[in-house]
Amino acid sequence: xxxxxxxxxxxxxxxxxxxxxxxxxxxxxxxxLKILYAGGPFTxxxxxxxxxxxxxxxxxxxxxxxxxxxxxxxxxxxxxxxGALDGELVVAFFEExxxxxxxxxxxxxxxxxxxxxxx
Amino acid sequence: xxxxxxxxxxRYLASIAGEPHVFHCHHYNxxxxxxxxxxxxxxxxxxxxTDAAAEVVYSELTHLNAQSDTAQVLFGQLGFGVLDAxxxxxxxxxxTVKGSHYALGWLSKFGKSSAPVCFFNAGFIEAAARQKFxxxxxxxxxxxxxxxxxxxxYEVKPGGRPSLPASVxxxxxxxxxxxxxxxxxxxxxxxxxxxxxxGLPLAGTAEGKIDAxxxxxxxxxxxxxxxxxxxxxxxxxxxxxxAATTAARMLLVEAGQxxxxxxxxxxxxxxxxxxxxxPMIKTTEDWVYGMVxxxxxxxWGRWSVAALEPGQRLELVVDGSYESNGYLAAFGxxxxxxCHLATGGTSGLMNLIxxxxxxxxxxxxxxxxxxxxxxxxxxxxxxxxCRTMGAAACRFVAExx
Numbered sequence: 001x002x003x004x005x006x007x008x009x010x011x012x013x014x015x016x017x018x019x020x021x022x023x024x025x026x027x028x029x030x031x032x033l034k035i036l037y038a039g040g041p042f043t044x045x046x047x048x049x050x051x052x053x054x055x056x057x058x059x060x061x062x063x064x065x066x067x068x069x070x071x072x073x074x075x076x077x078x079x080x081x082x083g084a085l086d087g088e089l090v091v092a093f094f095e096e097x098x099x100x101x102x103x104x105x106x107x108x109x110x111x112x113x114x115x116x117x118x119x
Numbered sequence: 120x121x122x123x124x125x126x127x128x129x130r131y132l133a134s135i136a137g138e139p140h141v142f143h144c145h146h147y148n149x150x151x152x153x154x155x156x157x158x159x160x161x162x163x164x165x166x167x168x169t170d171a172a173a174e175v176v177y178s179e180l181t182h183l184n185a186q187s188d189t190a191q192v193l194f195g196q197l198g199f200g201v202l203d204a205x206x207x208x209x210x211x212x213x214x215t216v217k218g219s220h221y222a223l224g225w226l227s228k229f230g231k232s233s234a235p236v237c238f239f240n241a242g243f244i245e246a247a248a249r250q251k252f253x254x255x256x257x258x259x260x261x262x263x264x265x266x267x268x269x270x271x272x273y274e275v276k277p278g279g280r281p282s283l284p285a286s287v288x289x290x291x292x293x294x295x296x297x298x299x300x301x302x303x304x305x306x307x308x309x310x311x312x313x314x315x316x317x318g319l320p321l322a323g324t325a326e327g328k329i330d331a332x333x334x335x336x337x338x339x340x341x342x343x344x345x346x347x348x349x350x351x352x353x354x355x356x357x358x359x360x361x362a363a364t365t366a367a368r369m370l371l372v373e374a375g376q377x378x379x380x381x382x383x384x385x386x387x388x389x390x391x392x393x394x395x396x397x398p399m400i401k402t403t404e405d406w407v408y409g410m411v412x413x414x415x416x417x418x419w420g421r422w423s424v425a426a427l428e429p430g431q432r433l434e435l436v437v438d439g440s441y442e443s444n445g446y447l448a449a450f451g452x453x454x455x456x457x458c459h460l461a462t463g464g465t466s467g468l469m470n471l472i473x474x475x476x477x478x479x480x481x482x483x484x485x486x487x488x489x490x491x492x493x494x495x496x497x498x499x500x501x502x503x504x505c506r507t508m509g510a511a512a513c514r515f516v517a518e519x520x
Binding site: 011012024026027028029030031034036038059061064065067068069070071073080082083084085087088089090091 | 144145146223224226227308311314315318319328330333334335385388389390391393394395398399480482483484
């Protein structure tokens with residue numbers, strides 16, 4: 001079975017990551033694995049840990065309108081992670097070649113005790 | 120190096136060298152294309168799709184006075200993949216595209232294709248060759264990732280149409296009337312959203328991908344959509360009469376619904392929505408305003424909520440829709456409404472919010488699409504006033520069936 005067909009069969013599959021994050025596999029628009037991580041809020045501390053997976057960039061939307069949250073994006077080898085500072089959603093895209101390794105790493109970072117403190 | 124994009128903030132449009140561009144994702148691009156290619160028994164769909172691309176791209180490259188690698192840079196910047204046309208000579212040759220938006224999009228949406236699908240790319244490459252060498256060329260995709268090939272490959276040969284029709288550029292523009300009072304009766308700060316969207320990474324990466332709003336975006340040529348849609352309509356009428364043109368228009372509206380369901384839906388489930396728009400939302404109706412605000416950053420013209428009965432009815436006014444701008448300039452006036460994308464978008468928006476409960480973040484699967492647009496009292500939309508029929512602006516109404 002091709003990787004993309006396998007991924008297709010997983011769409012909608014939900015599982016827990018740590019105590020307070022729920023992951024759900026989604027269909028990506030490209031040839032990659034997309035997972036939504038809902039929970040949080042994903043604090044500055046959580047994003048600092050996720051930044052270990054690549055290079056982080058911040059778009060300071062709160063400077064445009066204080067109600068907006070700053071957007072954070074981490075780009076690493078085989079993975080792209082998107083979300084907002086103190087947001088309740090992290091969206092991750094994993095390239096096929098390093099899918100398992102990167103997913104496990106990301107989920108271990110999300111579920112570390114410090115992350116679980118998730119206020 | 121990148122090619123400058125001109126933002127026409129007063130008209131909610133964007134252009135490059137006078138050629139308008141709009142954001143759309145692969146769901147719309149591929150569904151619209153498939154709506155046309157499904158009629159291949161009646162029409163020369165390859166020429167229809169490729170010729171339109173060649174015309175608009177050639178116009179843009181000519182106005183840009185494109186130098187050696189401008190076309191390749193532009194192709195990636197617009198999110199179509201990575202084009203290598205360096206081997207082309209005045210005698211033609213081969214070009215390749217890695218990570219083709221159309222091929223990967225088709226695979227993702229429809230699975231393996233029985234034939235190459237990158238007609239837009241072929242037209243783009245044809246235009247690049249014409250502009251670079253100052254002669255007529257024809258381009259055909261000979262191998263396609265969507266068809267199982269390892270790479271998308273194109274063969275360019277001298278010949279084809281001696282010259283290409285001029286593009287209508289930004290089309291027939293108009294001054295906008297003041298917005299309806301209802302347009303600003305929300306806690307959603309549209310101007311902040313538009314400003315924030317302008318700060319997002321909306322140019323293609325080194326891989327020729329636009330990574331924004333969690334969907335596979337392109338900054339496509341407005342006039343490409345217009346030419347393929349309205350020529351499709353015309354050609355269907357010519358070969359198969361009134362019933363065929365009615366079917367064609369229904370397909371074009373459905374392409375708009377597909378766009379709304381997947382693109383609007385994908386945006387509402389994205390990290391950007393979570394960070395930029397959701398914090399401003401207080402009511403279910405604000406989801407409508409939030410999405411309209413994002414649309415107003417996409418280069419589609421100015422969308423305004425004119426009336427909104429929660430859960431029942433939406434009336435949108437669109438000033439300077441890219442569809443009407445292009446239709447009026449290229450085809451003249453019309454006796455029927457012509458903004459098919461916006462019509463489907465209006466019903467799609469209401470169905471997402473009041474029928475599919477997008478607020479619960481459902482998986483946007485084909486099954487949910489079928490359920491949303493076929494079961495229960497779903498919303499249908501119609502364009503009740505259109506600039507192509509003489510109105511000052513285009514007006515759309517979505518109501519429950």
